[in-house]
Amino acid sequence: MPVFNLSSCITNPCTGCQYLRFATVLSGLGQVGDCSPLVHRLREVKSAWEIEQMRLAAEIQLTMFEAIAEVGCEGATELELSAAAEAISRAAGFGGNINLRRFPMQCDRAVVVAGRAGGIPSFFDAAIGGTGPHPGVGMGTGFNKIKPGEPVLVDILHAHRGYLIDMTRMFSLGSLDAVWQERLEDMLAVKEVVVDVLDQGKTCSQAWQEGHALAVEMGHGDHLMGQQPDQTNFLGHSLGLELDESPVVAAGFDRPLELGGTMAIEPKVVYAEGSIGSEDTWVRGERGMEPLSADGAFPWHHQW
Known part of the structure; x- marks a missing residue:
């Protein structure tokens, strides 16, 4: 019987039955090692x-947001907005x-949350939860x-040949009041710092420290990336073939984003009456x- 390495299953995505199966099959080759960190x-x-695939994904993603800008109207549901973007992405x-x-972990490719739905947390490790369409899918876009x-916060992913691009923009029917506009401006300032x-x-840990400190100074400490006790402690995540790659703009990631690294930077604030923020995917190149x-x-805030 192979030795069960619990620490490997905790730090890398592998169920116990999967680990035992592979360890048994490969037992004749010696001790089973974990190469996940290397990969x-x-x-x-x-x-x-790879960066070119992400650029191509971004071109499609832009047309998805433009479609949402066209179909939004009073009484339209979150799912109807998502469907307009989804049609373009699928095509x-x-x-x-x-x-x-x-x-x-699992998530939908589009999170569209209107009004108070933007203040509802979920099981997913992200700032925005949402109601989802029914309890069996208890997060993301629903019938609100x-x-x-x-x-109305719209956070949409698109993938081209498997490579992801991530972006968030704000929408509203008519104008937003001054409080929401100020919150958006504050999150854009945090984004610039990061x-x-x-x-x-x-x-990346220093980027978290400075971005978080600015948000706290602006009065958003209890609402940055979620409401207490459901706050998530990051301001950006690397992505590519997977949504949750490393490094992350969070405490403990004491290394820089390498040249060629790609990261979605997404400061947001969440309140009971809704959420607001921005997100774009970035690459660190020779020119910064x-x-x-x-x-x-595409505007940070589009008004229908």
Whole structure:
């Protein structure tokens, strides 16, 4: 009987039955080792071809957001907005799966949350939860309807040949009041700080510290990336073939984003009456941090 290495199953996505099966099959070759950390470190730095796939994904993603800008109206549901974007993505070749490393995490490719739905947490390790369409899918986009003056947060993924791109923008029917507008401006300021720290080649943990400190100074400490006690402690995550690659803009990641590293930077604040923030996917190149997703090509806040 092979030795069961519990620590390997905790740190890497493998069930006990899977581990025992592979360990038994490979037992004749000697002790079973874990090469997952090596594979994931190799994935951190993208080749020029990989970055090009993400750029192509971003082009499709932009048209998805443009579709949402066209169909939004009073009484439209979150699912109807998501469907408009989904149709474009599917027609462009999206295969339907969002790959994650962590077991047993799963998520939808689009999170559209209107008004108070944006303040509902979920099991997923992210700032935004949402109601989902029914209890069997208890997060993300649901049947909540667009109402005047409420923030509608749209967080959408697209994948081209398996390579993910991630972006968030805000929508509203009519204008948002000054409080929401100020919150969005604050999150854009936090985003700029995080990008600047990474651009200088400083560590991801330092980017977290400086971004978090600014948010606290602005009065958002209890609402940054979720409401207490459901806050998540990061401001950005690497992505590529998987949504949850390393490094992460969080405490403990005491190394920089390497040249060729790709990261979604997504400061958001969550309140009972809704959520607001921004997100773009970036690559760190020889000339510094460069946006792969739309950045200024699509407004931070679109008004229907």
